[in-house]
Amino acid sequence: MPDRKNELAERRFARLVDQLKAMMSAGLKPEYRGFYGQLILTHDAVTELGELAGLRRAARAAGRQLGWHVRTHVADNETLFIIDDRDPPQEIRQLADRHAAEAVSAVITRARNEARMRRTSQPTAFPGQPDDVDQDH
Numbered sequence: 001m002p003d004r005k006n007e008l009a010e011r012r013f014a015r016l017v018d019q020l021k022a023m024m025s026a027g028l029k030p031e032y033r034g035f036y037g038q039l040i041l042t043h044d045a046v047t048e049l050g051e052l053a054g055l056r057r058a059a060r061a062a063g064r065q066l067g068w069h070v071r072t073h074v075a076d077n078e079t080l081f082i083i084d085d086r087d088p089p090q091e092i093r094q095l096a097d098r099h100a101a102e103a104v105s106a107v108i109t110r111a112r113n114e115a116r117m118r119r120t121s122q123p124t125a126f127p128g129q130p131d132d133v134d135q136d137h
Helices: 002-026 043-049 052-066 090-121
Strands: 038-041 070-074 080-084
Touching: 002 038, 002 043, 002 052, 038 043, 043 052, 052 070, 052 080
Parallel strands: none
Antiparallel strands: 038 080, 070 080
8 A cells, every 4th residue: 555655646746847847948938048947936836736845846856857956945925936056158148148138228218218207297387486386376
C-alpha cells in the first residue's frame, strides 16, 4: 500500500511540475531567448495549486527542466514569485536594458503630458484679480 501512495504522490508532483513549467514558459519573451523568466502566483493561485513548500519544490524542478536557476520568494500576502536568476549574455542584457529604458521613458513622458494637461485645463485668474474672488457677487 505505501508504494501505491508514493506512486500517486509522485504522479501528482510530476503533473504539478509540468503545469508550472508550462506557466513559466508562457511568460517568456522570445527575444530574450529563455532568459529573464518569471512567474508570479497570487495567494489564490497558490491555494489552488497546493501547499507552498510543494510548489516551491516543483518550481525548482520545472526550472531545472527549462535550464533556469530558480529563485523563489514568498511575499507577506503569500504571493509566490518564481524567478530565473541566471546571468544572461551581454546582448540579451543590453536588449532588456533598452526595453526597460524605453518603458521608463514612456511612463515619464505620459506623466509629464498629464501634468501639462492638468495645468492648462485649470481656470486662471485675470491679471490683478486674486484667485479666490467669487465672480457671482
